[in-house]
Amino acid sequence: MTVKPSPSPLHQPGPHESGYRHASGEARYVDDLPMLPGTLVCTIFTSPIARGKISSLDVSRARTSPGVAAVLTAAELPGSNRIGPIFHDEPLLAEAQLDYVGQPIALVVGESYAACRAAAAQIEFECEAHKPILNIAEAIAAESFHGEPHTIARGDVEQALAGAAHVLEGQFESGAQDHFYLETQAALALPLEDGNFHVYASTQHPSEVQHMVAEILGIGQQRVVCEVPRMGGGFGGKESQATGVAVLAAVAAQTTGRPVKVWLNREQDMLITGNRHPFATRYRAGFDEDGRFVALDIEIFSDGGFSSDLSLPVLDRALFHLDNAYYLPNLRFVGRACKTNLASNTAFRGFGGPQGMLATEVILDRLSEQLGRDPADLRALNFYGDAPRNRTPYGQEVRDNRLPRVFSELMATSEYRARRDAIATFNRNSVWRKRGIGFAPVKFGISFTKSVLNQAGALVLVYTDGSVQLNHGGTEMGQGLHTKMLAVCCHELGVVPEQVRVMQTATDKVPNTSATAASSGSDLNGQAVRQACATIRERLRPVAATMLGCDGQQIVFTQGMVRGNGRQLPFSEVVGQAYLEQVSLSATGYYRTPGIHYDHASGQGEPFYYFAYGAAVCEVEVDGATGEHRLLRVDILHDVGTSLVPTIDIGQVEGGFVQGVGWLTCEQMVNDSKGRPLTLGPSTYKVPAIGDVPVDMHVKLLERAPQAGVIHGSKAVGEPPFMLAIGVVHALRHAIHGFGGRVVELAIPATPEAILRAVEHQKTGALPG
Amino acid sequence: MSEAAFLLSTTVNGEPVTVAAPHHWTLLEVLRYKLDLIGSKQGCDKGDCGACTVQLDGEPVLACLTLAAHAQGREVTTVEGLGHCHGGCHPLQDAFDRWTAAQCGFCTPGILMSAEALIRKRGRAVEHTEVAEALAGNLCRCTGYTKILDAVVDASQQMHPAPGKE
Numbered sequence: 001m002t003v004k005p006s007p008s009p010l011h012q013p014g015p016h017e018s019g020y021r022h023a024s025g026e027a028r029y030v031d032d033l034p035m036l037p038g039t040l041v042c043t044i045f046t047s048p049i050a051r052g053k054i055s056s057l058d059v060s061r062a063r064t065s066p067g068v069a070a071v072l073t074a075a076e077l078p079g080s081n082r083i084g085p086i087f088h089d090e091p092l093l094a095e096a097q098l099d100y101v102g103q104p105i106a107l108v109v110g111e112s113y114a115a116c117r118a119a120a121a122q123i124e125f126e127c128e129a130h131k132p133i134l135n136i137a138e139a140i141a142a143e144s145f146h147g148e149p150h151t152i153a154r155g156d157v158e159q160a161l162a163g164a165a166h167v168l169e170g171q172f173e174s175g176a177q178d179h180f181y182l183e184t185q186a187a188l189a190l191p192l193e194d195g196n197f198h199v200y201a202s203t204q205h206p207s208e209v210q211h212m213v214a215e216i217l218g219i220g221q222q223r224v225v226c227e228v229p230r231m232g233g234g235f236g237g238k239e240s241q242a243t244g245v246a247v248l249a250a251v252a253a254q255t256t257g258r259p260v261k262v263w264l265n266r267e268q269d270m271l272i273t274g275n276r277h278p279f280a281t282r283y284r285a286g287f288d289e290d291g292r293f294v295a296l297d298i299e300i301f302s303d304g305g306f307s308s309d310l311s312l313p314v315l316d317r318a319l320f321h322l323d324n325a326y327y328l329p330n331l332r333f334v335g336r337a338c339k340t341n342l343a344s345n346t347a348f349r350g351f352g353g354p355q356g357m358l359a360t361e362v363i364l365d366r367l368s369e370q371l372g373r374d375p376a377d378l379r380a381l382n383f384y385g386d387a388p389r390n391r392t393p394y395g396q397e398v399r400d401n402r403l404p405r406v407f408s409e410l411m412a413t414s415e416y417r418a419r420r421d422a423i424a425t426f427n428r429n430s431v432w433r434k435r436g437i438g439f440a441p442v443k444f445g446i447s448f449t450k451s452v453l454n455q456a457g458a459l460v461l462v463y464t465d466g467s468v469q470l471n472h473g474g475t476e477m478g479q480g481l482h483t484k485m486l487a488v489c490c491h492e493l494g495v496v497p498e499q500v501r502v503m504q505t506a507t508d509k510v511p512n513t514s515a516t517a518a519s520s521g522s523d524l525n526g527q528a529v530r531q532a533c534a535t536i537r538e539r540l541r542p543v544a545a546t547m548l549g550c551d552g553q554q555i556v557f558t559q560g561m562v563r564g565n566g567r568q569l570p571f572s573e574v575v576g577q578a579y580l581e582q583v584s585l586s587a588t589g590y591y592r593t594p595g596i597h598y599d600h601a602s603g604q605g606e607p608f609y610y611f612a613y614g615a616a617v618c619e620v621e622v623d624g625a626t627g628e629h630r631l632l633r634v635d636i637l638h639d640v641g642t643s644l645v646p647t648i649d650i651g652q653v654e655g656g657f658v659q660g661v662g663w664l665t666c667e668q669m670v671n672d673s674k675g676r677p678l679t680l681g682p683s684t685y686k687v688p689a690i691g692d693v694p695v696d697m698h699v700k701l702l703e704r705a706p707q708a709g710v711i712h713g714s715k716a717v718g719e720p721p722f723m724l725a726i727g728v729v730h731a732l733r734h735a736i737h738g739f740g741g742r743v744v745e746l747a748i749p750a751t752p753e754a755i756l757r758a759v760e761h762q763k764t765g766a767l768p769g
Numbered sequence: 770m771s772e773a774a775f776l777l778s779t780t781v782n783g784e785p786v787t788v789a790a791p792h793h794w795t796l797l798e799v800l801r802y803k804l805d806l807i808g809s810k811q812g813c814d815k816g817d818c819g820a821c822t823v824q825l826d827g828e829p830v831l832a833c834l835t836l837a838a839h840a841q842g843r844e845v846t847t848v849e850g851l852g853h854c855h856g857g858c859h860p861l862q863d864a865f866d867r868w869t870a871a872q873c874g875f876c877t878p879g880i881l882m883s884a885e886a887l888i889r890k891r892g893r894a895v896e897h898t899e900v901a902e903a904l905a906g907n908l909c910r911c912t913g914y915t916k917i918l919d920a921v922v923d924a925s926q927q928m929h930p931a932p933g934k935e
Contacts, residue, residue, distance in 0.1 A: 015866045022874025023862035025808025025848035029875065032807035180910050182812050182820055182875035232810070232875030233910050266813040478873025478911045647869040651912060655872060658913030682817040682908060690904045690914045697915055 008559070009487040009497055010712060013647040017483040017502055018230065018476070029232050030186035030202045031263050039188075039259040040069050042252060043116035044268060045106040045123050047098040050132035050341040050675030054096055058124040059106055065122050067115030069256045072107040078254065079218030083247060085208060085240040090307035090344065092216060092247055098127060099306035100341050101676045102271035104244070109252045109260060132341035134675045136173075136280040136301045139338035146308040146337040152319055152393045152603035155330030157284075160295035164286030166371070172283070172362055174355050174748045176303075176669040177276035177662070178679075179348060180687050181477075183232020184269040187246035188261045189213075189253035196223045197250055203242035204234045204475050205515035210507040212243050213250040224250070227506040234477035235659070236347030239515045240309055241273045270680045275669060276348035277302040277314055277337075279355040285363045286330075291371065291378045295330040298322055298359065302352070304337040305344035310351075311337040316449050316600075318352030320394060320607065324360050325403050325441040326382035327389040341675055347517060349659065350722045353444055358664075358748070361440065361726050365733050369743045375730060376416060376439035380407050383441070395604040402613040402639050403441050406702060410439075413700070414617035414635035423619070427738040432624050434738035435632070438730020441615045444720040445608035447596050448518045454593035454609075456524035457510040460489065460532040462585040466560070466572025468493065468500045473513030474525040475505045479718055480648035481521040487645055488526050488711065492533035494557025495571055510588075519612070519716035522644060524591055526711035532589030539585075543578045544569065610707060612715050614638035616657065616724035618694075622735040627756030629732060631661070633696040636724055642706040642713035653699050653721040660725025662688045665732075665750045736762060779840045781806070782850025790837050797821045797832035799840075800847060808848035808878045812908070819907030822879035823847045829886045831906075848878035851885060861885055864924035865917075872911035880907045884921045888928060895925040 021027040059071040074081050074093040084090040094105045106123060110116040133139050161167055187201040187209075197217070201209050206226040214221040226246070231238060245262050252260040264272065279302050286295040300318055304311030315335045322333055364382070368375035384390050384398040391397060411417065416439060423435045448454050459471040470489045476482045482502040489500055503509065514524070537557055545552040550565035561568045578585060598605030617635045622628075636653060643649045666686040670678045679685040706713030733744040736755065740762025747754040760768050774789045781804060788803045800806040800823070809832055812820030816834040823832045824846040825839070851859045861881050864870070871877040887903035888895055900921045901914075909917060 016869050016871060016874075018874060019866040019869065019871060020858075020862070022871035022877045023848075023865040023881065024852070024858075025806075025878045027874050028807060029810075031811065032801075034805070180908075182810070182818065182873065182908065182910055184812075231873060233873045235910070265811075266815065266818075478871075478875075480869075480872065651869050651872055651916060654913035654915050655911045656913075659910065681815050682813055683815065687908060687910060688914075689908060690901045690917070693914045693918075699915075 008491050010491040010644065011642060014645055016480055016648070017486055028229055029183050030188055030200050030229060033188055033200055033229065035261070036259050039261060040109050040111065040252065040256060041113055041116060042248065042260065042262045043108045043113065043120050044104045044272065045108060045120045046272060047094060047101060047103040047105055049098055049127055049129045050101050050134065052098045052127050052129040054094065054098060055126040055128050056124065057105070061124065062108060062119040062122040065115070065119035067111040068108065068119045069258065070109040070252060071119065072109065072251060072255060073105065076255070077216065077251060079216050083212050083216070083244055084307055085310055086312070087308045090309070092244060100343050102343055104272060107248050107252060109256060132675045134340060134342065134671065136278065136303050136338050139340050140301060144339040146304045146339050147312045150316060150319060150335045150600065152333040153331060154393055157295045157297045157330045157332045160330040161284060161286040161297070164294050165289040166287040166367060168285045168363060168366055170283060172281045172359050174279050174358055176278045176345070177348060177667050178270055178669060178685055179235045179237030181231065181233030181235060181237055184264045184266055185238065185242055185245045185273065186263040187249040188259065189249035190259045191253045191257055195219060197253060199224065199226045199246050199250055201226055201228060201242055201246040202231045202238055203228060203246060204239045204477060204517055205243065206475065206505055206507050207513045208240065208243050208515065209246040212247050216247050217250060217254055225506060225508045227504055228475045229504050231475065231477035235349045236351065236517065237273060238477070239347040239517045241346050267680045271677060272343065274305050274309065274343040274345040276663065277304065277311065277345040277352065277355065279318065281359040283359065283363060287367060291367060291373060291381055293326060293328050293382055296328050296360070297332045300335045300356065300359065302337045303340055303342065303345060305340055305342045307344040309344040309346045311345060313449055314347065314352035318356035320445055320449065321353040321356040322360050323393050324357040325384065325443040326360065327384050328393060331393050333393060349656065350719045351518065353719065354660065354663070354723050357723055358726055365730060366743050369733070369737055374420070379439060379441055394598070394607065396606045396608060398611065402702065402705065403443060403615070406613055406615045406637050406639065407441065410615050410617060410635060410637040416617050419619065433621055434624065434735045435619065435621045436731040436733065436735030436738065437617065437619045438727045438734055439615065439617050440724055440727030440730055442613065442720055442723045444612045444723065446519055446523065446612055446716045447593055447607060447609045448514065448520060449598060449607045451596050451598060451607070453514040454520065454524060454596060455514065456528045456591050457513065458525060458528035458532040458589040459509050460536060460587055460589070462536055462575055464576050464579050466499060466570065466575045468495060469503050470500055470529065471503045471509035472525040472529050473505065473510040474521040475516040477516070479521065479652060480645065481516065481525065483648050484522045484644040485525060485529050488529045489533050492530050493537055494559065494562065496560045499560060519718035519720065521718065522714065523710055523716055524593070527591035528589035530589065530711060531591065532587045535587035535589070536585060539583050540574050540578055543581060543583060544574045547574060547577055610710070610715065612639060612720040614720055614724055616727035618727035618731040620728065620731040620735055622732065622755060624739055624759045627752035627759065629755060631694040631728065634694040635698045637700050637702055638721055639702040639705055639715060640717045641710065641715035643701055644712060644714045646701060649701060649717050650699055652717045654697070656719070656721030657724050658688050658693055660722040661728055664725055664729055664748055666692065668749050668751055739763060775838065777837050777841060779842065780844045782846060783853055792838065794837045795833055796823065796835040796837045796840050796845070799837040800832060806847050806849050810875055810878060812875065819883065820876050820879045822882045822907065824882055824886060827886065829883045848881055851881060859885065860927045861921065861924040864920040864927065868916045868920035868923065870912065870916040870920035876907060876909045880904060880909065880917060883907055888925045894929045894931065895922060897922060
């Protein structure tokens, strides 16, 4: 692929807005910001036990340790000690009760990390350990939950199951996943005059940081500005859980009157912050003779950890995606979030969607293994279709379903059927190595399911030399949001990228923003940017019309020039004249998604503005002697509508897919019997490395697929591709099935151990411990 | 807190440098905290992620595991010095930009230092399999690695055009 220079960056392949600064090393993240003289750093003293009470806590010796400026405990906090994105049920620093290993108890603030660590060792601390709840099964037994169950139901499940030709019953689990953003959590708080604070934070949600800092410090929100330079990865892990880190920095800055940085090293980051929710599922599924769903009865339990954080909306999204791409005439979905003594699990790319979808996908695999049917055909048979087969479980109509088209195009380009035949031949002739191929469709609902969050703002400032500062409410975590917003801005104002500076996201430019999350960054902020730019452009139009001597409607703004009447002027000249004519050169933009709503009590509504679609065909080779596997080839066809910037979108598809492969095959978080995490670094927690990516990878965006009613026809891309990785599970199961022909018993993540057990089961019919 | 310090004399990106640092400090700490060379990142602090990769006498090393004292009298190259012999922009840096091989960019400096050593040692255009081997110790969480592989191969071809081609 060659990147061609384009007249407008919109819809054209192009580099990342910070691409060259990333490569030159000059891109600064929070921990790289120049430190003012006197800046203090911190170490967090954490709970060694999963559940219990603090018997005694004495920080007086630590306070007098050399180089220490302050040691903060819950008792010293000036305002509230409660954080948490929805319910504020999380202490910033533990009070009497201890809820998980790694829970912050005290913040040691000092001149150097060495001084802080030495002082932390002087904290005199005793606690009384109680029996913890460490997993979903224990939480169910103890009836330990967050919130109430959420139910979505339709039709008569019992009657449909009674009349079904095939009924499957069972349970299924998926595991935790650490975000492993390469940049760990970090914040730098500066105390300013008059009791004001400026907080630089690596957060997806600067407004939440601003609001929580104000609440904990007991000051007005106008006194706090949160600014995000950029993030070294977020993936949901900095949606709510960056807040505590930033608030600690601000509290310490208020207490000491000096700038304070809180930066977590990798071990602390993995210990203190939560992960993707593990899920456990119990199901009964009924099918007709042909393999069409007639009923699905599912109970899902998530492990929320010790506080509610975002567990309830994560659970909602899991329920909303149990259907994935399939019509279910009769259904009963019940979800509960379990309260356990683990770090609070949180948002992670897909936000429960992957966990929900995976359960149903495994059910379809089991049916195909039992019936000896091609699972791809079984899936296509169950796709949403024409009425009445177009209603989701929550009552929303599936309009503009692109999966049948994606299916037929991908089947052809991936040569699925020929390769499946070739694999059958390969497997007949190979004893120790077996291959498998799998097709995974994805339908993913786009919008925050809490409808009010679907709003965004922008602020565009034009200066007299024709240059532009672009502010919007979204944050840049590497996903390319700034690149896309830059393209939208250039298109609307008719300027070139060199004229525009995308500003660091800050709460003094756009207030009350939603988190950059739910794949919504471009959809929401893009519309706000477009509106702000259009406002300014329309103010300039009459000015240009007079200058060029023509009707305003004939004026065209493009490539830094303003054209009309066969002449053209630089944008800067028109702007200069507008200034002289006292025309305002700044504007805000605002957008809210129309028409979406959901009623939690009835489990019905229209929570999504639209659906994103995609599909993957994956091929693997499994070594039956070691349980290892290799990803041989991946073909992906993904629907992003008309891409705003195709290079950015392809990067999201590739990166999301590989991250999903990590969740499903190699990333396993392990705790000991006392709830102490054993996987606190990349040596024990295996994220995909460069050698784990497919040997042969083909990623294509669906062509000629504009979406109506969204920014320049484009669709959200952040999360949906993550779930394409489920195709690897299908392929692994197909390969494992080749070892014995039984219904496959494969645990997730499908580590070599899990695959080896599954292969042994194929051979002997017994599941080895 | 006063800590016993020593004088480190070394060459960083071609410039002689003498700096006082505590004995136990790593090379990464000296680079980031004394010299404000913040391009090298602290990703895991345990030598497992590769984000801190720099070169010592042309060999890629993990600056978070290398004691600063180890750099005494030697040549250190960081991402900030990568473009020095290439008019400010190394072909690898240009290729990473063109290929969108950096998303969040946090792993990029370390990857560039590993990749540069590979291409220099091979003295020719490299292939995907060699790149994958050379970058086995550099984690990236954003890209899925595909564009990184393509960018390194492309840069090596720019630096070592096949005979008969421009």
